[in-house]
Amino acid sequence: MAATRKQYPFDLIEPKWRQFWLDNKTFRASDGGSKPKFYILDMFPYPSGAGLHVGHPEGYTATDILARYKRMRGFNVLHPMGWDAFGLPAEQYAIETGTHPAATTRKNIATFRRQIQMLGFSYDWNREVDTTDPDYFKWTQWIFLQIFKKGLAYESEVPVWWCEGCKAVLANEEVSGGVCDRKGHTNVVRRPLRQWVLKITAYADRLLEDLKLVDWSEAIKEMQRNWIGRSEGAEVKFQIADLKSEITVFTTRPDTLFGATYMVLAPEHPLVEKVTTVAQRAAVSAYREAATKKSELDRTDLAKEKTGVFIGGYAINPVNNEKIPIWVADYVMMGYGTGAIMAVPAHDTRDLEFAQKFNLPVIIVVQAPAGQESIGFVGDGVSVNSGLITGLPTPEAKKKITAWLEERGLGKKAINYKLRDWLFSRQRYWGEPIPVVHCNKCGVVPLPESALPLTLPEMHDYTPPASAEPPLAKATDWVKTTCPKCGGPATRETNTMPQWAGSCWYYLRFIDPKNPQAFVAKDKEKYWMPVDLYVGGAEHAVLHLLYSRFWHKVLYDLGHVSTPEPFMKLVNQGMILGEDGQKMSKSRGNVINPDDVVADFGADSFRLYEMFMGPLEASKPWSTKGIEGVNRFLGRVWRLFVDEKAQQDFELAVAAGTPGEQALAGVKLSPAIKDAVPTPEQLKLLHATIKAVTDDLDAMGFNTAISRMMEFVNEATRWVAAGQPLPRKAAEPFVLLLAPFAPHVCEQLWTMLGYTQSLAYEPWPGYDAALLVAKEVEVVLQVNGKVRDRIRVAAGLPQAELEKLAHANEKVVQHTAGKTVRKVVVVPDKLVNIVAA
């Protein structure tokens, strides 16, 4: 590309307008006014050292187009950008090189800001936030204190995932199958550690329930539902034979209680020790030890074959007083329900597999519907062999047996969630310090608000102590403090917050980014919230969105925010793959760098291409040929508008060394653009284009909107080639339509059209529906559903008239000859279908 001629001088146009927008603060949003508000948000990026990736601008371009469109439609638009800048890579880099993470972060942010600004996004840069800025994380800490004071933060000894590779504790969500999600390390082990945990489970029901308030894709809602994993059932107590203890199990199928033929405890279950008989002791301890080791390695590998050991003890089934054996098996997890189950092999796939392997009895207690085998049937049927519930369909049987248990104090209705409390502390340096101290006298004491922000101490050595203590433990001067309550000696908390913390509430700070009195002023919050549209990658479908909804609800309960949900509409952009159709990665060598693309084709082409590739939500491969195509389109637009002679002069001038700005100013409007009256044909095309682009934008159909504009340009080029003028009344609205997509070149064209102000707030063109009504239409004539001819007729012809025309048509006659007409279907202005046999 470098050697070939540019389609148009984007290299001069684009920097000029970017500077103009920054200098004039064109996109500053005011916190109020008479216009309706529209808050359109991108998921802010982690500014990595690798710089911007072509995947980032996809969502950013989509939101930018909508932000610009909404401004033109008269909305007061809030469209901000910032940096989710705490995180491990900067800390790793610090460990390797001694560079302070803050310095690395500053540098990376500068790169990201430059690259994002290079694309001409209409962010209100006065609202930029950075999660590592003490003025920002002061409020992250403040919110933590509100959560703490509400009793939703607690300390707990938690067996955590410790990654030997990262030298760091990972959240459950960061480990999959014993492998570290961040870097792919495989040496991840469990160790118990004192941790801060947030009680997100207290909000499980509302997080689930309120999904119906938001306009998100069903797929994402479903993912959240699955993650929360609510299931209704009962807790049932089983007496242990010859012991005073009892085992409580959780089951979703209390109706199958009569079919329970054994019980299983998780290997970690505290009762295992107590119930194991002397004879079984050796076997049980060996099994438990093996299970722990396995769980340290790769749990998913266990999914193959069931294992377990009989522990010697028996339990009494409360419904029929049968003695059933108690086993220990690792297919029961300590972390879910009560860590113990009643096994009903006839109606649970896992129990059946286990029972078959160990020859345990299988008793049918649910009759499957006709034609289905009852053994292994896990759906709803009719209870059999089940005493008082025999003969009842499953839902009623559940209700009745639960009530029966409840009356006798043997059990109760219960609800369980897969969702666990949120492990909130990290043993890292580069995160928000948790603003509490540990006092020997007073215990855990929150810092007073006046002590915020609690900043990180300067350190030279960021390596964690081998003890798995956080690196902050090494900053002894910082750690030593006094208790805010009793004034006695105390130590600071050395854990820091996870990266999720800062991103849990950034959308609120954008509303009031510099407020020193509050995390957000009440009136501004009320004006801007909720976020009308939130766009980001699907990788945050569960965690980020769940955590931030949780914080938002806590703030809502405390009266700090006015809406129960933060994000009204959510859209996930798809991934951009490499030209080979594979995920972009350095190792594959298929990474496209936005800097190169912008240098070759300009930001407008880059934006336009990212939108033209396909639907926003789909994954699609990058194509260099494709971007050449849209670049060509913008070239056609340019040539449609500029005077050919002036363009040649411009090129000569630039070649001769005239400063670009001056040369550009000499480029004049094409003489074909005149104050002429548009022809009916031109008007029709213009209005059809306006309607299509408007409708497509409202539906976020960016790719099809661009197609429509291409069609307009193709047609308009033909007019001009044929010597027709391009009336201003058609040219100007077109520039406005294209402006949200390719703002730089459109601003330039707008200037050439004689305007002295930015087009950013020009009213969006309207269309006249009456102009779209065709006078003549093409009607398809079908015989037995096959197209045989097309005829042009006046629009609005009555059905009988159309039918008559069809019967008279030569081609139709050919295909109906010798047949009897059975039926005729007429769709006015569209088609006639003659059914004949």
Place this chain on the structure above:
RNA sequence: GCCGGCGUGGCGGAAUGGCAGACGCGGCGGACUCAAAAUCCGCUUCUCGCAAGGGAGUGGGGGUUCAAGUCCCUCCGCCGGCACCA
């Protein structure tokens, strides 16, 4: 295994149950040019045919309908999520 989503030309992708393949890429042909590039114009689902014209066609099979890429059933494949959740 379970839950989502998706299968349309050589490629990216369009199509409120009513003309499948808009738009772009690529390809072919033409104009301009000494020539090339750039640009402009035309053609381009496959197949039979010199043509006129015919036939087939939206992952496979079945169904509903005058009419199905679109709705229903079933199977296959790909992508994403969860994964012994009791």
